[in-house]
Amino acid sequence: MTALLDIAALSVLLLVLTFVPALGLRAEARITAQLRAADAARAAESRRPQYDRAA
DSSP states (O other): OHHHHHHHHHHHHHHHHHHHHHHHHHHHHHHHHHHHHHHHHHHHHHHSOOOOTTO
16 A cells, blocks of 8 residues: 555656646746747837937
8 A cells, every 4th residue: 555655656746847847948938938029029119210209
């Protein structure tokens, strides 16, 4: 019985150690995509012609 509990505990530990870092990688990829989109928007904004509104 204890052997089965040990196997179950190790299985849960293995699942946690593989699943939790994968969630972190997904969050990191999402943040990276948001940063790239913001950089692209900023670059597009800087390429637009600036009109002098005071004139």
